[in-house]
Structure formats: structure tokens, C-alpha cells
Amino acid sequence: MTAPAIRAERLFRFFHSGDDEVLALRGVSLQLAAGEWLALTGPSGSGKSTLLACIAGLDEPDGGSVWIAGRRITRRPEAARARLRARHVGVLYQAGNLLEHLTVAQNIRFVRRIARLRPDGDDVAARLAAVGLDGRGGALPGELSGGQVARAGLAVALANDPPVLVADEPTGELDELTERAVLSLLASRAAGGTAVLLASHSRAVARAAHRVLHLRDGHIVEGGEG
Incomplete structure (x- = not known):
């Protein structure tokens, strides 16, 4: 039986502010299959970003476990989590995805080098063409438009x-046309077998996803999983 692309079981995450304890995640569980696109919705402060960080191995939950493509990413040293993330997880934020001092092509090659993959060569051009950036590989991020x-x-x-793409509000500052273009690209990746877990306030994202879960006060509500 094929392992889920993402399996998170009863995740808890605590934060402390002075004498107060904030329970950011309260036993959240979810699964995604390869090629499935799940939209995670909920108000600000509901725990969406914390959940994505724990699933991507950027943060360690205080309780529970996460598996990515059958590999446990929790309860490992940071270096081991980083290696798993570099090879098996793509992370997309609303901003800050690019190293400003590198060109777009160099950013792509840098990620592949971190993942210990062979350089792309001409494939960089194909990757840029796939996202509508033909001929822009030599541009620095500051030379590009917002879209x-x-x-x-x-x-x-x-x-x-x-095999897994985790995205946190990636279309939050985009105009409607650019948002549609990015959602079309995400749909194409999901159709190719990538599991997409995307947190967003956007109704367009929720409509485009295969499935929607709602997070409130650190747990999944309204009949969702968990």
C-alpha cells in the first residue's frame, strides 16, 4: 500500500508569552495523497502557519508526528529534518521565496544543489517557461514585477x-489575474502527482482545491478531519 504524501497525527504546539501559555495546535491530524490539493482555511491566529511549519519540518511540534512520503520528519535533529525537507518538500510563502542577490536561474540551481540533485542545465529554461518566465532567468528578483x-x-x-508542496498564503498580495495564473500552475502540479497543502484566506484558492479543511483555535472544525 502506498504511503500518503503527508500524514500528520495529533499535532500539538505550545508557545509561551510571559506567564501565559498559548496552545497553537490542539491535536490536529490530516492526510494527503499524491496528487491531492488541500486548502487550509481559517482566521488569522487559528494555527494555519504553525501547522504548515510543523508539516514542512521548519518547526518541531510538542506532540504528535509527521510523515512525508513515508518518511518521518518529526523527532529528528534539525540537520536531518533539513535534509528531508530539501529533497522531499517545496515551501512557498507569500513573500521571501527568493535570495535577492541571486538571479532567478541561480535561485533554482541553488535549491537543487541543496537537495543534492544534478544541475539542471537547459532544464532551468524549461522550468521558467512552465511558470511564464521565458527569458527571465538572468534577472534579479528586484528586477521583476510582483506577478x-x-x-x-x-x-x-x-x-x-x-512530492509535497507546502504553501502559506502565496497569493495573498497578488491581483486577481496573477492569482488565477498561480492557481493554474498549482493545479497542473497536482495533476502531475504533487501533493499540495496550501493555507489561504482566498475564496478562489478554496474553490480550486480538491478538498478544504477549516482550522479554528488550533483544531479542525466544521466536520473536517482531526
Whole structure:
């Protein structure tokens, strides 16, 4: 039986502010199959970003476990989590996906080098063409428009050909036309077998996804999983 692309079991995450304890995640569980696109919705402060960080191995939950493509990413040293993430997870944010001092092509090659994959060669051009950035590989991020930066960020997040893409509000500052273009690219990746877990306030994202879960006060509600 094929392992889920993402399996998270009863995740808890605590934060402390002075004498107060904030329970950011309260036993959240979810699964995604390869090729499935799940939209995670909920108000600000509901735990969406914390959940994505734990699933991507960027943060360690205080309780529970996460498996990515059958490999446990929790309860490992940071270096081991980083290696798993570099090879098996693409991470896409609303901003900050690109190293400003590198060109778009260099950003792509850098991610592949971190993942210990062979250089792309001419494949970099194909990756840029796939996100509508033909001929822009030599541009620095500061030379791109907002929409181009969003598409370049997606190309970089997918540079390691990950089985899982985790995205946190990637269309939050985009105009409607650019958002539709990015959602079309995400749909194409899901159709190719990538599991896409995307947190967003956007109704367009929720409509485009295969499935929607709602997070509130650190747990899944309204009949969702968990």
C-alpha cells in the first residue's frame, strides 16, 4: 500500500508569552495523497502557519508526528529534518521565496544543489517557461514585477521536484489575474502527482482545491478531519 504524501497525527504546539501559555495546535491530524490539493482555511491566529511549519519540518511540534512520503520528519535533529525537507518538500510563502542577490536561474540551481540533485542545465529554461518566465532567468528578483516574483517563487519551490508542496498564503498580495495564473500552475502540479497543502484566506484558492479543511483555535472544525 502506498504511503500518503503527508500524514500528520495529533499535532500539538505550545508557545509561551510571559506567564501565559498559548496552545497553537490542539491535536490536529490530516492526510494527503499524491496528487491531492488541500486548502487550509481559517482566521488569522487559528494555527494555519504553525501547522504548515510543523508539516514542512521548519518547526518541531510538542506532540504528535509527521510523515512525508513515508518518511518521518518529526523527532529528528534539525540537520536531518533539513535534509528531508530539501529533497522531499517545496515551501512557498507569500513573500521571501527568493535570495535577492541571486538571479532567478541561480535561485533554482541553488535549491537543487541543496537537495543534492544534478544541475539542471537547459532544464532551468524549461522550468521558467512552465511558470511564464521565458527569458527571465538572468534577472534579479528586484528586477521583476510582483506577478513575476510570485511565479519565480513557485519555480524555486518546485526546483527539487518535491512530492509535497507546502504553501502559506502565496497569493495573498497578488491581483486577481496573477492569482488565477498561480492557481493554474498549482493545479497542473497536482495533476502531475504533487501533493499540495496550501493555507489561504482566498475564496478562489478554496474553490480550486480538491478538498478544504477549516482550522479554528488550533483544531479542525466544521466536520473536517482531526
